[in-house]
Amino acid sequence: MDLKDLYREVVLDHNRSPRNFGRLEPADAEAQGHNPLCGDRLHLTLRLQDERLSDLRFEGQGCAISVASASLMSEAVKGRSRAEIAQLYDEVHAMLTGRLSHPPAHLGKLAALAGVAEFPVRVKCASLCWHTLNAALERANAPVSTE
Amino acid sequence: MSRAVPAQSIQTRPIEAQAGETRTGETRTDEAQAPDSPLDEAQVRADFPILGRLVNGRRLVYLDSAASSQRPRPVLQAVERYESTMHSNVHRGVHSLSQWATEAYEQARERVRRFINARSVREIVFVRGTTEAINLVAHSYARAELGPGDEVLITLLEHHSNIVPWQIVCAATGARLRAVPVLANGELDLAAYHSMLSDRTRLVALAHVSNALGTVLPVQELIRAAHARAVPVLLDGAQAIAHLPVVDVQALDCDFYAFSAHKMYGPTGIGVLYGRESLLAAMPPWQGGGDMIRSVSIEETTYNELPAKFEAGTPNISGAVGLGAAVDYLERLGRERVAAHEQRLLELATSRLASVPHLHLVGTAAHRAAVISFTIDGVHPHDIGTVLDSEGIAVRTGHHCAMPLMQFYGLPATARASFAVYNGADDVERLVAGLQRVRELFG
Structure with missing residues (x-):
């Protein structure tokens, strides 16, 4: 287990300076994510235009993996359709749980999270933002739990 | 450090001689030390086989004993000896094994009685652990005592x-549950305790030592005040x-x-409820089954005496034996x-951690057990835990099953280093070095 695999430069950078941090007002949908195990909390707001995710912001507190994952996700999903986001999440989840030997090139910077697969307890940290995004896309306002 | 395994003495003695033995294994710590001499750290560490292993390529530094402590060889040997030479069901058979098992189980109870200076073994109930002990009191004692308008008083620093x-x-x-607040330094707000204790209070339930902060509560003063109002007090003594x-x-x-036994160098799945005999005697059984009865017909059951009344079903016999060995x-x-x-x-550790930049101790009560909760600015405790783990250092991170207390501090989580008999100054230095690495990575 190499710590540098988990905390890659891209991850540390997105943790230090998260992109799309904040809150959209007004927003078309929002959702709360909560990981009770480590106390991570995420609030996500988004706007849709022509069935595409035109903008999103997140705020909250969490470990480096959860913050970096939310930041990287926010860049990756902007402008995409629901179907494209669902497919992207399937691939990210496969990568996080070690089911991809090599992350495909189109995952781009999201591939920086590939090291999470070696740290099974951290998979929930990295996937919290995706669960929250899915909940917001379904316009659910109830808090999401990764438990 | 050499880790010679002591000779397996259990195989060289007649089986008969082992039943009911009080000594559970020979280690070098058997040698009596002068009472005021310091602990022989190397000897103690050698008693714990797990501390000889590497974690992520480094000697394990185990600083999570508040969650569960490790077991020394005498405990492991006592359990193995019981399982391999005496095991049977207790309080049942006339055959030799059953008698030996019963003797071993009841001797463990006597050792626990002596350890906490209870008046009688009738006051020592074996349970699964602290949690089950508290649930037993809640359901068997409190449920019958409580009604609308009554209050149970706990504190903000309790474990869930x-x-x-x-x-x-x-x-x-x-009934209503009320929690006595704590002060910013993690001590109990004593003035609030005294004012919240009232004619409505039916039971006080307190941690003896806080698992999240290490605060040692002034329980004697708190108990005196409760007893002045004839309110019984339960202490959660896990820590x-x-x-x-x-x-x-x-x-x-x-x-x-x-x-619980597993927080005092014994096995998991076994713990103790001490109860004042007059209270236990008046309490109804909590669970029904074998062992807790004297006679059963389809119409009615006569319950067994204390403590069997509260030990329905086949107990954790080898766990009790291990607990007895941990007491020894x-x-x-x-x-x-x-x-x-x-x-x-x-x-x-307190003074060395003060040298780590941007580190804040959470809980600085004057009287503390060796538990240190802390945060580092800009670094989530989860990340602290992962970095330390990569250096072979085990700490707990999270809310420590004390979410109301974490909420009081406005923290989602802390990192917690808890020390035990097998830790030494070298472990403190490894922790400090590990935290420097955290700073390098996230600084």
Whole structure:
């Protein structure tokens, strides 16, 4: 287990300076994510235009993996359709749980999270933002739990 | 460090001689030390086989004993000896094994009685652990005592296991659960305690030592005040039993005392509820089954005497044997010597952690057990835990099953280093070095 695999430069950078941090007002949908195990909390707001995710912001507190994952996700999903986001999440989840030997090139910077697969307890940290995004896309306002 | 395994003495003796033996294995710590001499750290560490292993390429530095402590060889040997030479069901058969098993089980009870200075073995109920002990009191004692308008008093620094059982019985009875606040330094707000204790209070349930902060509560004063109003007191002793110089239930004058074996170098799945005999005798059984009965017909059952009345079903016999061996182990080391050792580590760790930039201690009570909760600016405790783990250092990160307390501090989580008899100054230095690495990575 190499710590540098988990905390890659891209991850540390997105943790230090998260992109799309904040809150959209007004927003078309929002959702709360909560990981009770480590106390991570995420609030996500988004706007849709022509069935595409035109903008999103997140705020909250969490470990480096959860913050970096939310930041990287926010860049990756902007402008995409629901179907494209669902497919992207399937691939990210496969990568996080070690089911991809090599992350495909189109995952781009999201591939920086590939090291999470070696740290099974951290998979929930990295996937919290995706669960929250899915909940917001379904316009659910109830808090999401990764438990 | 060499780790010679002592000769397997159990195979060289006649089986008959082992049943009921009080000594559970020979280690070098058997040699009596002068009571005021310091603990022999190398000898103690050698008693714990797991501490010889590497984690992520480094010697394991185990700083999570508040969650569960490791087991010394005498405990492992006692369990193995019981399982391999004596096991049978207890309180049943006329055959030899059953008698030996019963003897081993009941001797463990006597050792626990002596360890906490209870008046009688009838006051020592074996349970699964602290959680089950508290639930037993909540359901067997409190449920019958509570009604609308009554109050159960706890504190803000309780472990969830000393909160949720009271919530459940309060919801069932219409009683109200109240929590005494804590001060910013993690000490209990004593003035608030005295003002919240009232004619409505039916039970007080307190941590002896806080698992999240290490605060040692002034339980004798708190118990006196409760007793002045004829209110019984339960102490959650999970974090106290292996770390305070003495736990004497008669001196404390508590009514119930709960603890787990696995936090005092014994096995998991076994713990103790001490209850004042007059209270236990009046309480109805909590669970029904074998062992807790005297006679059963389809119409009615006559319950067994204490403590069997509260031990329905086949108990965790080997766990009790292991607990008895853990008691012996602690007594051989000397509880005052153990406590003094851990206090020295607490002082050292507190001053060394102060040298780590941007580190904040959470909980700085004047009287603490060797538990240190902390945060580092800009670094989530989860990341601290992962970095330390990569260096072979085990700490706990999270809310420590004390979410109301974390909410009071406005923290989602802390990192917690908890020290035990087998930790030394070298472990403190490894922790400090590990935290420097955290700063390098996230600074």
